[in-house]
Amino acid sequence: MKKLLLATALTGLAGLSGAAFAQDVVRLGTEGAYPPYNFINDAGEVAGFEREFGDEICKRAGLTCSWVTNEWDSIIPNLQSGNYDVIIAGMSITEEREQVIDFSQGYLPPATSAYLAMSADTDLMSGPVAAQTGTIQASFVAENGMTLVEYATPEETVAAVKNGEAVAVLADKDYLVPMAAESAGAMVLLAREESIGGGVGLGFRDSDDDLRGKFDAAIKSMKCDGTLDAMITKPEYFGPDAKTWGDAGKEGC
Structure with a gap:
């Protein structure tokens, strides 16, 4: 999807290593202002494609997850500061961002x-x-x-x-x-x-390789069984004409 956030990398965050994941709940950070990707519904809860997708990959990864909202312009710095553990906010995978965070495999093709x-x-x-x-x-x-x-x-x-x-x-x-x-x-x-853009992925701190691996496996399983494409093409999200992974998403299944 969208965004090329040219955030300045925060230094001195070595303490936020994979050990940060010795916690019971994985916090998912989103913007909550970009439907159909993510938005706040009338009940004041995170909703949209990424809410359904995020809940499903947490289930497949065997993780308990909670949702946190954050303004777009500080979404990478606050990941690095430990305010949440994963960015799931329609963030495009770019070389600039990969200099400061790691990405999962794509869960949405380039939009x-x-x-x-x-x-x-x-x-x-x-x-x-x-x-x-x-x-x-x-x-x-x-x-x-x-x-x-x-x-x-x-x-x-x-x-x-x-x-x-x-x-x-x-x-x-x-x-x-x-x-x-x-x-x-x-x-x-x-x-x-x-x-423009290289597809949409989850964002992680560089030190959280184990967590990223769990989510990558969950995303791949959704591509392999067709669940992800079916979710993308729901009328309330991107519709039947949306770009999907198709057979390419099933390579290596």
Whole structure:
């Protein structure tokens, strides 16, 4: 999915080694603000695709898990500080992030990014293009000749287009499709789309190899038995046309 968080690596965290996992509950950290990946429901609980997926891999790994929410711009530093043990927040696997954390194997294939604007003939060079701070979309806009304007939350990027602060927003298509639908025609997805990012994975501290191995095995089992693809294509998540792992996900099963 999305995000290229250029977080500065925290040093002196050797004490947060694999021994940190001699605890009864594994804490899963998410943003809680990026449906259908993750959001807070009316009961005040974490919901969305990653809630169902996270609960399932914890079950398969034989782990008791709890959920913690954290703002996106500090999600890596707070993993390193020990505020939770795993990032599960639609985080794209990138070389930059792999310099400071480890990733599981991907659980979502690389997603398509799209532009949401007020008109189908919007010129992306005519004004600022909004993106959430620290995302792969923000980097793409900045590196491809457009004027970037960044916001802390995905909701603010859409609001920027509505109030004229930006001519369009670039984000995961899966996030923007319902935004366009909810606008009742006031906002439209542009024909131009972008393919960026390397798939979505769980984030771990470098020292937590054992924990990462348990989750990797659980993810692989879901790919092998088809459970993961079936979950991805649920209508309440990414729908029947979503990218799935297919036969490639069953290699080595």
